[in-house]
Amino acid sequence: MEATIPLLKVDSVGIRFGGLKAVSDVNVELFPGELVGLIGPNGAGKTTFFNLLTGVYVPTEGTIALNGENLKKQPPYKITRKGISRTFQNIRLFSELSVIDNVKVAYHSLAKHRIASSVFRLPGHFSGEKEMDEKAIEFLKIFNLDQYKDEKAKNLPYGQQRRLEIARALAANPKLLLLDEPAAGMNPHETKELMNLIAFIRKEFNLTVLLIEHDMSLVMGVCERIYVLDHGQLIAHGKPEEIRNDPKVIEAYLGEEVS
Numbered sequence: 297m298e299a300t301i302p303l304l305k306v307d308s309v310g311i312r313f314g315g316l317k318a319v320s321d322v323n324v325e326l327f328p329g330e331l332v333g334l335i336g337p338n339g340a341g342k343t344t345f346f347n348l349l350t351g352v353y354v355p356t357e358g359t360i361a362l363n364g365e366n367l368k369k370q371p372p373y374k375i376t377r378k379g380i381s382r383t384f385q386n387i388r389l390f391s392e393l394s395v396i397d398n399v400k401v402a403y404h405s406l407a408k409h410r411i412a413s414s415v416f417r418l419p420g421h422f423s424g425e426k427e428m429d430e431k432a433i434e435f436l437k438i439f440n441l442d443q444y445k446d447e448k449a450k451n452l453p454y455g456q457q458r459r460l461e462i463a464r465a466l467a468a469n470p471k472l473l474l475l476d477e478p479a480a481g482m483n484p485h486e487t488k489e490l491m492n493l494i495a496f497i498r499k500e501f502n503l504t505v506l507l508i509e510h511d512m513s514l515v516m517g518v519c520e521r522i523y524v525l526d527h528g529q530l531i532a533h534g535k536p537e538e539i540r541n542d543p544k545v546i547e548a549y550l551g552e553e554v555s
């Protein structure tokens with residue numbers, strides 16, 4: 297089932313902020329095609345871990361390798377080019393740009409570092425604006441957003457903005473997609489649709505997906521494996537049923553719903 301060579305290998309990674317070990321001695325392996333959850337109580341270090349994977353923070357200890365290549369000290373735009381894309385806990389769209397331009401920005405982030413300013417210039421691998429538009433509309437169609445392509449991103453309802461963020465991340469052609477609470481603020485119907493969509497794009501684009509999510513039943517329902525962080529350390533990892541019954545996880549979530 298699992299390939300023997302991990303797509304992502306995180307070895308004893310950690311980072312300190314002053315006296316606080318926000319992430320400490322974390323080991324994670326993701327294999328091609330997996331859909332894996334990263335859970336943990338508030339302040340456990342989940343978003344910091346994503347920031348380490350994407351070059352926003354440089355680890356103070358340990359190594360991160362994508363397809364065997366060490367990513368240490370690579371800036372975020374280079375890591376995106378190498379195949380790691382993400383969404384953010386708090387939506388970070390270019391709110392004044394149109395929906396389609398928000399997707400096209402992803403192509404430019406592949407071509408060069410100057411993102412917002414370069415929206416109307418052409419990266420080398422597209423022969424023209426028309427081809428770029430067509431490709432962007434293909435992505436928007438997958439997320440049922442094509443009819444809003446000329447709307448400013450800020451005018452979309454919240455759930456659609458969240459979907460647009462994923463469309464943009466996907467347009468950067470990732471191997472590994474990191475989703476930081478993609479269903480936050482969505483109603484149960486939108487959440488279910490989103491999870492189906494994530495399952496669909498994973499297959500369609502041969503993605504590996506690492507998903508931070510607070511909704512336990514959702515994580516347990518869609519993820520094949522789950523890592524659990526608490527106070528910056530991994531306290532458990534395994535299949536959903538193993539995680540659900542793990543005493544350390546239950547203790548970390550004391551008072552919260554685990555299943």
Ligand SMILES: Nc1ncnc2c1ncn2[C@@H]1O[C@H](COP(=O)(O)OP(=O)(O)OP(=O)(O)O)[C@@H](O)[C@H]1O
Nearest residue numbers: 313316318336337338339340341342343344345385
């Ligand atoms: N840039 C920073 N400087 C100082 N402390 C930070 C910084 N970024 C994160 N932290 C701290 O690191 C710890 C982990 O934060 P992080 O946001 O990664 O947790 P989280 O698991 O994503 O939490 P939540 O579920 O609430 O989003 C927290 O104590 C946070 O205050």
